[in-house]
Amino acid sequence: MKPSGARRSPPRSFTVLAKHNITPNMLRVTLGGEGMKTFPADQSGAYVKLHCPNEEGQISVRTYTVRAQRDDAIDVDFVLHDHGGPASRWAANAQPGDTINVGGPGPKKRVAPDADWYLLAGDMTALPAISDNIEALPEHARGYAVIEVLGAEDIQPLSTPAHFDIKWVINPHPGDNSDLLVDTLRTLPWLSGRPTVWSACEFSSMRKLRAYFKNECGLQRNELYVSSYWKLGSSEDGHRLEKRADAEQEG
Numbered sequence: 001m002k003p004s005g006a007r008r009s010p011p012r013s014f015t016v017l018a019k020h021n022i023t024p025n026m027l028r029v030t031l032g033g034e035g036m037k038t039f040p041a042d043q044s045g046a047y048v049k050l051h052c053p054n055e056e057g058q059i060s061v062r063t064y065t066v067r068a069q070r071d072d073a074i075d076v077d078f079v080l081h082d083h084g085g086p087a088s089r090w091a092a093n094a095q096p097g098d099t100i101n102v103g104g105p106g107p108k109k110r111v112a113p114d115a116d117w118y119l120l121a122g123d124m125t126a127l128p129a130i131s132d133n134i135e136a137l138p139e140h141a142r143g144y145a146v147i148e149v150l151g152a153e154d155i156q157p158l159s160t161p162a163h164f165d166i167k168w169v170i171n172p173h174p175g176d177n178s179d180l181l182v183d184t185l186r187t188l189p190w191l192s193g194r195p196t197v198w199s200a201c202e203f204s205s206m207r208k209l210r211a212y213f214k215n216e217c218g219l220q221r222n223e224l225y226v227s228s229y230w231k232l233g234s235s236e237d238g239h240r241l242e243k244r245a246d247a248e249q250e251g
């Protein structure tokens with residue numbers, strides 16, 4: 001099969017060790033085997049490029065977060081969406097012993113550690129990265145995470161610093177209803193001091209969050225990480241192009 005859009009470093013071969021549902025719409029696949037022998041340590045929160053077979057018998061490269069890493073394995077959490085797609089289909093059908101090529105890892109995006117308070121926001125695709133970020137927060141951290149999930153049963157128990165709150169928002173139609181995250185953020189009190197913001201979600205929601213943070217909150221580029229992780233109606237290949245065009249237009 002011919003890779004399309006693969007990263008330059010050669011991918012490693014991983015083997016599916018196990019899989020189980022974390023919640024109804026989030027499937028955890030544990031990968032290990034040969035690839036772990038050379039996979040760098042401490043990559044929780046980093047992204048990897050999964051080489052998934054597509055319906056044309058070729059390879060589609062899809063981006064996922066390393067949710068957790070142990071000496072012999074990494075966990076990757078897949079949102080089980082019903083729009084089809086090589087990665088979600090691969091995960092749903094994966095069986096222990098299956099192999100997959102994995103590119104990367106690429107750098108993790110962590111909130112700036114020296115802020116006065118922290119604001120994280122995202123949908124289920126960002127939940128692995130948000131969880132990793134929360135785990136890395138200092139014990140004195142203040143702030144919020146606003147996390148959109150497909151249903152109440154997709155809420156995950158996350159342990160947080162004492163003065164850090166999580167607001168769960170239910171959105172069965174992310175992308176179609178792209179106001180929910182930003183509307184929820186508008187209801188939260190703005191805390192004192194200098195914030196650092198981390199957010200990732202569907203493209204339309206991302207644009208609304210970005211406008212809110214820049215225009216309404218007056219945040220500067222160095223206080224803000226806003227990323228689009230997927231786009232309703234576009235495969236990752238199409239989304240990649242639209243994301244690039246959007247970034248050029250935004251400047």
Ligand SMILES: Cc1cc2nc3c(=O)[nH]c(=O)nc-3n(C[C@H](O)[C@H](O)[C@H](O)COP(=O)(O)OP(=O)(O)OC[C@H]3O[C@@H](n4cnc5c(N)ncnc54)[C@H](O)[C@@H]3O)c2cc1C
Nearest residue numbers: 064065079081083085086087088125231232233234235236
């Ligand atoms: C840095 C980064 C890290 C990411 N980490 C994760 C992660 O840990 N877990 C995770 O689940 N996703 C993650 N994503 C998002 C994931 O890469 C996309 O959702 C990807 O498009 C899924 O590929 P696919 O093959 O299933 O669908 P594609 O072939 O890309 O798309 C097929 C169709 O499905 C739709 N679609 C894609 N994703 C979703 C979705 N989540 N909900 C509803 N419809 C969708 C598309 O709009 C399209 O119509 C991450 C993205 C980035 C950029």
